[in-house]
Amino acid sequence: MTNPRADTALRRRQILDAADEVFSEHGVNAPLELVVERAGLGRATLYRNFPDRAALMTALLERGLDAFAHAALDLAGRDDGLAVLLHDAAEHIALSAPLVDFWRAMERSHPVNEMADRRALSILMPFVRRAVDAGLCRPDVDEEQMLLVMDMLGSCLRGNDEAERKRLAHRSADLLMHALGMQVPEGGTPPCV
Amino acid sequence: MTNPRADTALRRRQILDAADEVFSEHGVNAPLELVVERAGLGRATLYRNFPDRAALMTALLERGLDAFAHAALDLAGRDDGLAVLLHDAAEHIALSAPLVDFWRAMERSHPVNEMADRRALSILMPFVRRAVDAGLCRPDVDEEQMLLVMDMLGSCLRGNDEAERKRLAHRSADLLMHALGMQVPEGGTPPCV
Amino acid sequence: MTNPRADTALRRRQILDAADEVFSEHGVNAPLELVVERAGLGRATLYRNFPDRAALMTALLERGLDAFAHAALDLAGRDDGLAVLLHDAAEHIALSAPLVDFWRAMERSHPVNEMADRRALSILMPFVRRAVDAGLCRPDVDEEQMLLVMDMLGSCLRGNDEAERKRLAHRSADLLMHALGMQVPEGGTPPCV
Amino acid sequence: MTNPRADTALRRRQILDAADEVFSEHGVNAPLELVVERAGLGRATLYRNFPDRAALMTALLERGLDAFAHAALDLAGRDDGLAVLLHDAAEHIALSAPLVDFWRAMERSHPVNEMADRRALSILMPFVRRAVDAGLCRPDVDEEQMLLVMDMLGSCLRGNDEAERKRLAHRSADLLMHALGMQVPEGGTPPCV
DNA sequence: AATGAATGAGGGTTCATTCAT
DNA sequence: GATGAATGAACCCTCATTCAT
DSSP, X not given: OOOHHHHHHHHHHHHHHHHHHHHHHHOTTOOHHHHHHHHTOOHHHHHHHOSSHHXXXXXXXXXXXXXXXXXXXXXXXXXXXXXXXXXXHHHHHHTOHHHXXXXXXXXXXXXXXXXXXXXXXXHHHHHHHHHHHTTOSOTXXXXXXXXXXXXXXXXXXXXXXXXXXXHHHHHHHHHHHHHTTOOOOTTSSOTTO | OOOXXXXXXXXXXXXXXXXHHHHHHHOTTOOHHHHHHHHTOOHHHHHHHOSXXXXXXXXXXXXXXXXXXXXXXXXXXXXXXXXXXXHHHHHHHHTOHHHHHHHHHSOXXXXXXXXXXXXXXXXXXXXHHHHHHXXXXXXXXXXXXXXXXXXXXXGGTTOSSHHHHHHHHHHHHHHHXXXXXXXXXXXXXXXXX | OOOTTSOHHXXXXXXXXXXXXXXXXXXXXXXXXXXXXXXXXXHHHHHHHOXXXXXHHHHHHHHHHHHHHHHHHXXXXXXXXXXXXXXXXXXXXXXXXXXXXXXXXXXXXXXXXXXXXXXXXXXXXXXXXXXXXXXXXXTTOOHHHHHHHHHHHGGGTTOSSHHHXXXXXHHHHXXXXXXXXXXXXXXXXXXXX | OOOHHHHHHHHHHHHHHHHHHHHHHHOTTOOHHHXXXXXXXXXXXXXXXXXXXXXXXXXXXXXXXXXXHHHHHHHTTOXXXXXXXXXXXXXXXXXXXXXXXXXXXSOTTSHHHHHHHHXXXXXXXXXXXXXXXXXXXXXXXXXXXXXXXXXXXXXXXXXXXXXXXXXXXXXXHHHHHHHTTOOOOTTSSOTTO
């Protein structure tokens, strides 16, 4: 009937959306059954698309990185791009607690973690270099520090409700701007970033 | 085998030691069976002492805080106490990944989390105030920032082996010293802290 | 092995049959594992069909009541229907000791017990009224007495073997016919009922 | 200090009283731990006195039979003794549901059950014979019927509260008096029996 | 004789995954 | 390709019983 290729992509998106919601509500270890149910699909359809929980988590992570890369595109060439990106990342991560939990539990050397690190750095480092050049950032900031910064952005996710988590996300981002030797506007970065 | 009537405190310590090892090796969700086995005890003995997994985790957390408090005692009155404490905490937390994982999965408002926050702050804040007075730290550092810093110290725990995790712990501590406006020795804090 | 997609009703019947046998052999508290094993099914299949032991027992009870109702149909309009029904019920109950044990342990006001009482009465009372009209039964027999009679029919189930339990069932039925003011043939009701 | 023999007897009584209460409240399968707790004794003291659950149940059963025998003594020589005994037994049994549950689950040929049957008959049959002689009872009542009657008296124990169970006990006794061909006062036996 | 901590077998239940339709 | 019933491994926990003090 409908285009099978488009169908497949739609179905994947349905599953990922459902997974996002379910993991947010029930934590990393939520039964996949709940995802199936939320997506309104049969059990095995999930397994056809994502052979196991890790595959599902990988897809969610990649979707997040895609969004991050997309956000970066719009900032290309701006000296303050790093600041904006940090706050942007903070917010996104703050809303994806279970994703962070899952990948933190894996070895750092897990291929997916390495891929994520690589992609995150390829997005961030150009902005770091530009900020250094503009004298807006400590000149000795290196890749390892930026990875730590990204990890640390995932530290604020214990806030009780979404609004609180967002607020903490921005406080975290500000704190880490200090860590990178960047200027932080008095009273913190305005929320309208 | 062992004296069943022997001191209860000893038995508790045996269990906690076993739990520490097992969780370090197998992650937060390690079967309690492994703990039992490692401790060389019967299954129900664990349950007598710690009615559920959370009780066990609480005890481990409290033991960690006790050690932290103890370390702080030796630093009382030193202007550089905060720096040392941060590095000390970083190392300890880096070796207690599963503990961090467990408590991060709970609500921040969980009584145990609130207790831990309170204890951590009561240990840290005096050192913060002294550092501020000595001009070694940004004067606007507040309790919420210190809690974020403590959380962020738990972010380096994905390192593959213990040595790597320790190294990252100290790099994290240095990064967070920057975040607090503290001086970091060129080349990072020497490992001999 | 067996067709996993085969008719659900069949599967239910398999489980119920197995449960019947197992409980008869091992008593009310027989491990459900034995039922699973006897039915030749996986453990969780039982749980899919009957979420807990009570659900299984409810289904068995309902099956018994269905059989009782069915037996009553054939007796409709006979003045001696009550006598036959009592003996019939006695035999069935005598072979379902664990079922009786289980439901006696529940509150009388448990919904399932109330349902069973209601169904039993709706089957029995028409025969009681007809017997009274025919002068074959004390006229003051009421619903509560009939429920007691039904309960009492479950009292003979301690007999050692099946044959003995059947014999006692009929002696019980005769005794309760006396209790209801009914005529009992000399030497007891002949077994060929 | 105190007389050790008296001590032992006292302790036994404490345990039996506690067991009575606990089983009444929590059913036949109540954890023995609760009995221990209620009696205010150590775990092993229970086991010293009653090696297992069956031993405890046996003792409770014997205590009940002792009380029954004692009640019978006072009725010796009265033509209406059987009626009184039936009602008396009904009440006692109605308050000992878990005891009945336990022994019904055993084989009828279990030594304790046989003992109980023998004792019950030795108490009851003299009253049956006297009632027959006085023309107050069907002459063909035999031992097996009397055992069934005793079992049936245990059938009313599903009433929700104690008062309701007592009421049903007396209705049961009346019903079984009918079963034995005895006269029942219009409106049932008065409660002041 | 009395204690209560330790034991370990076994119960119920959940859930990731497979497979016949 | 989609379905959902079946599977069985594994987990948590309870409790009757033992045993060193």
